[in-house]
Amino acid sequence: MSIFPFFRKPQIKKNQTRLSGMSKSTRWDSEDSESKQLPIYQHRNKLTQAVKNSPFLVVTGETGSGKTTQLPQYLHRAGFCKYGKIAITQPRRVAAITVAQRVAQEMRCPLGREVGYQVRFDDCTSQDTVVKYMTDGCLLREVLADPGLSQYSVVILDEIHERSLNTDILLGLLKKIFSNPAKATKGRAFPLKVVVMSATLESDKLSSFLGDCPVFAIPGRTFPVTCTFGSAIGPKDIESTAYVKEVVKMAFDVHTSEVAGDILVFLTGQSEIERACDLLFEKAETVDYRFDVQDPTVEGLLILPLYGSMPTDQQRQIFQPPPPGIRKCVVATNIAATSLTINGIKYIIDSGFVKQLNHNSRVGMDILEVVPISKSEAQQRAGRAGRISAGKCFRIYTKEFWEKSMPEYTIPEIQRTSLTAVVLTLKCLGVNDVISFPYLDRPEERFILEALKQLYQFDAIDRRGRVTQLGELMVEFPLHPGLTRSLLKAASLGCQDLLLPVAAMLSVENIFIRPGRPEKQKEADKKHRGLATRVGSMNDFATLLSIFQSCKSSDRPSAWCKENWIHWRALKSAFSVETQLREILLRLQQVQNFPVETFDGNKSELLRQCLCTGYFTNVARRSMGKVFCTMDGHGSMVHIHPSSSLFDQEAELNWVIFHDVLVTSRVYIRTVCPIRYEWVKDLLPKLHEVDVYELSSVAREEVTDKEMKKWETREAAKRQPGF
DNA sequence: GAGCACTGC
CATH class of the missing domain: 3.40.50.300 (P-loop containing nucleotide triphosphate hydrolases)
Incomplete structure (x- = not known):
């Protein structure tokens, strides 16, 4: 049928x-x-x-x-x-x-x-x-x-x-x-x-x-939404987390005093959402529907969390209409602002905050931080209440917060992200002058220069800013250029099977499940520690490879994931990414003049040495106790993240490479791998070879021979023995 | 001794 x-x-x-x-x-x-x-x-x-x-x-x-x-x-x-x-x-x-x-x-x-x-x-x-x-x-x-x-x-x-x-x-x-x-x-x-x-x-x-x-x-066709400001969160509360309690209080007030219609609450992240749901649930249990709730048709409250890493079938529940008499209250991240539309929403509770990934070029790191949303974003959130009938939006922050702490518009992504991949794409399209390219909103020049510097370090562009043969290969891969560099190194040595799964695993969402409840947390952590592999020494990249292989060869991969506290959805996408990367690589090896090298080192160190060619910009050296110092020129002090298999083994380490940085209570490096200094010795000077200011002429591809000479002398002076 | 929003190729 x-x-x-x-x-x-x-x-x-x-x-x-x-x-x-x-x-x-x-x-x-x-x-x-x-x-x-x-x-x-x-x-x-x-x-x-x-x-x-x-x-x-x-x-x-x-x-x-x-x-x-x-x-x-x-x-x-x-x-x-x-x-x-x-x-x-x-x-x-x-x-x-x-x-x-x-x-x-x-x-x-x-x-x-x-x-x-x-x-x-x-x-x-x-x-x-x-x-x-x-x-x-x-x-x-x-x-x-x-x-x-x-x-x-x-x-x-x-x-x-x-x-x-x-x-x-x-x-x-x-x-x-x-x-x-x-x-x-x-x-x-x-x-x-x-x-x-x-x-x-x-x-x-x-x-x-x-x-x-x-x-x-x-003209559009939406219904009016009336917005009100609160009295609790003012411009001075940017650093506090008081807004979670305030949001719960406001949602509860709406439930008891407003006529039937569903509620959508905007918060910033998973843990916050879970806490808010717990608090709201406690409050909702105390309600006596005969006296406390104004609308007699409202007989209950259904509280539903919503965030991106939630299982898909659980996400689907959000879209079900609630049973008759029950008011639905969805507590969500920004995912509900554009990506998902929930029908039946009449009330919005807006916390005024969002989690945003910003690139900090001063320290050369990406930092995920909680920031006030922009006014246009607040209007977007409010608009979610006016899709089927007139709605109401309750902003928990004051009018003063709106005026003093919230920018008019959200800073576009191009102005707050690392531009390495973008600049490579432009260069490959023949856009030589990446500074005067017509940007609707121009990124800061130092962001562009930083990207050029990285591309130069990866040998994707030459000293005059022209794309190299390697750069042409790199642009074909939907990966971060550093990771691509490692992959291509592995491919030229014939060991791509080691790097393809690692690259895939690093380019999908986090694969490790870490539940909120402490006893479950312990269980998950124990499983994850059991997955860590010792290849010569502990190595988080090798662990990813091993997880990929174990799951793939398992008879029941989804059950394997469940048992090991791994996100099956993430691993599935890692499988498709790996296939795609493999296909791209094969295609390039057939048509392009693909480099072939020989390797005379220790085979068990092959993976780590390949990683070094793309991660030498992320090298850290232990300075004292558990503190490491990055060698990228910024010299930031970092710690190994407790989720790493190398956590608590710092004393045995001297040099490490890492995949990314997480800034919370400390600056943490995650996905870490010990290396030998000899492997990066010849690469490290490249980090200090080019001064960012000199690069502005590379950006414009107007390097004169005189300038080239000047660099070379300076570079020679910088190449000092040992480092 | 742990705190990763959301997209996309």
């Missing part, structure tokens, strides 16, 4: 499919009445005209305007697919997939034919696909292979206001490539049309960035 009894497969004649939209076919003329009621519908002719008339167009519209689903269909119907496909980018996989599903349904075609999607590990397109939803990262990879984007007639960048790193890079690239009319038509029958879609904010900025291109505003 069919699940959809009224669904009829459309009759598609083979010859008709490819150009169907622009012929006089009546297939698309019968729009369903639902899409006719969308605010965008009245503007459809003007919109297609606007796309025709200008190479760039900005379209703004709030959620519910229908721009993501309708505009591609209008363009399709107007004949734009005659010259190529229409690409619509999304910052997230799920969005690309679900929107494509809906549009395929509206256009009455099977998904993957005229309408399809492409995300990593999942390409649902065919020869017939002319409307293609995809993640911004996928389109960026396509630009790398074909900078002219010759198979597309229109590229639509959606959700620009979220300012994802990839979308920002694409925007700059499209401006650079297609704002020059001569370049824009080069090798094309029809100049590429670029449409940039965003929520209403910042449309002027976008328009002027794209040469004062026209702006098309579509």
